[in-house]
Amino acid sequence: MKVPLLDLQAQYASVRDGVQQAVERVLASQRFVLGDEVRQLESSIAEYCQTKHAVGCASGSDALLLALMALDVQAGDEVLTTPFSFFATAAAIARLGARPVFVDIDPRSYNIDTARVADAVTPRTKVIMPVHLYGQCAEMDPLLEVGRRRGIPVVEDAAQAIGATDNGRRAGSMGLMGCFSFYPTKNLGGAGDGGILTTNDDQMAARLRRLRTHGGVNEYEHAEIGINSRLDELQAAVLRVKFPSLDEWSEERSLKAAFYSQLLNDADLSFPLTVPQVRADCRHIFHQYVIRVPGHRDALMEHLKTRGVGTKVYYPIPLHEQECFSYLGYKRGQFPEAEAAARETLALPVYPELTEAQQVYVVQAIKEFRPEN
Numbered sequence: 001m002k003v004p005l006l007d008l009q010a011q012y013a014s015v016r017d018g019v020q021q022a023v024e025r026v027l028a029s030q031r032f033v034l035g036d037e038v039r040q041l042e043s044s045i046a047e048y049c050q051t052k053h054a055v056g057c058a059s060g061s062d063a064l065l066l067a068l069m070a071l072d073v074q075a076g077d078e079v080l081t082t083p084f085s086f087f088a089t090a091a092a093i094a095r096l097g098a099r100p101v102f103v104d105i106d107p108r109s110y111n112i113d114t115a116r117v118a119d120a121v122t123p124r125t126k127v128i129m130p131v132h133l134y135g136q137c138a139e140m141d142p143l144l145e146v147g148r149r150r151g152i153p154v155v156e157d158a159a160q161a162i163g164a165t166d167n168g169r170r171a172g173s174m175g176l177m178g179c180f181s182f183y184p185t186k187n188l189g190g191a192g193d194g195g196i197l198t199t200n201d202d203q204m205a206a207r208l209r210r211l212r213t214h215g216g217v218n219e220y221e222h223a224e225i226g227i228n229s230r231l232d233e234l235q236a237a238v239l240r241v242k243f244p245s246l247d248e249w250s251e252e253r254s255l256k257a258a259f260y261s262q263l264l265n266d267a268d269l270s271f272p273l274t275v276p277q278v279r280a281d282c283r284h285i286f287h288q289y290v291i292r293v294p295g296h297r298d299a300l301m302e303h304l305k306t307r308g309v310g311t312k313v314y315y316p317i318p319l320h321e322q323e324c325f326s327y328l329g330y331k332r333g334q335f336p337e338a339e340a341a342a343r344e345t346l347a348l349p350v351y352p353e354l355t356e357a358q359q360v361y362v363v364q365a366i367k368e369f370r371p372e373n
């Protein structure tokens, strides 16, 4: 049996007709940038995320950049974030000349350790930017509390977490802004790059709309220097076809995750393995299902590969150890939890179309793994 890490073709089969009609509609209109498709997607996403506004842009990476630009983040500023995320999180901060200040993670959730955040705040801290990793919200209340006390806005990197909740509140609705990615592998993925920002703040929404079109107030009239980061109509049209299925797909992912955890907890393995922990009162949308296997991660991945099971590490090098951030002066050993997670975790296949038989096969293959020491 083959169990790929992800099977986008299976999903496409279920939306193919709608996607093809939507693409044809846009082609027939010959309106490709920031038109009705984008406006309607923005309004659906704002409603879904429980925010007043949503502003489409070219990618999740640009959503982060635009959010920080809208807060005037610049050289000399510090932005608190996690060292255990996709590169774009820290890159957005560094691109503006500001300094990413990393705070180690909670080893249970892999999200920023909120107990350490207050101590990392300095007079230069301009933004707190948690990441909702793997589809589970960072613990928002303590972060929002530090932000309130110190007058620092919170921007959510919700790229992996559309529809996740923390005590009933949707990802992207708790901080001043939320940043989402429509990269094809996301729970709601387009046919290429795309992203969106959410906010309840009228002024921020207006500024984001301006910044994504080169800071233009009217055509050829520029109030400030923005970037070109527009969501195109083709992407928005494809996303609108998939959007009504998002909750069902995320629910399916959660069911698969629960089934994996049940099978793995009952498996009586000969080596330690930790399944993902879901925080109480939270909805985890399982963008990734990530297990922890101290000491044997790479050997287990090799073993699963020989059995036809796809796995991947998100992320093998913590951000403070990336070569391009060496100028920040961080050293290995400084964020032991992030470093351990990078060494010990791996993602198993999880997607709505994954079958029970495939899951049983994956867990059987894990049971048959014999670590060498």
Ligand SMILES: Cc1ncc(COP(=O)(O)O)c(C=O)c1O
Pocket (backbone or CB within 6 Å): 059, 060, 061, 062, 085, 086, 088, 089, 131, 157, 159, 160, 180, 181, 182, 183, 193, 194, 195
């Ligand atoms: C946590 C996180 N932040 C930011 C991004 C960037 O999104 P994009 O790939 O759409 O630029 C991603 C996507 O991969 C992500 O996972």
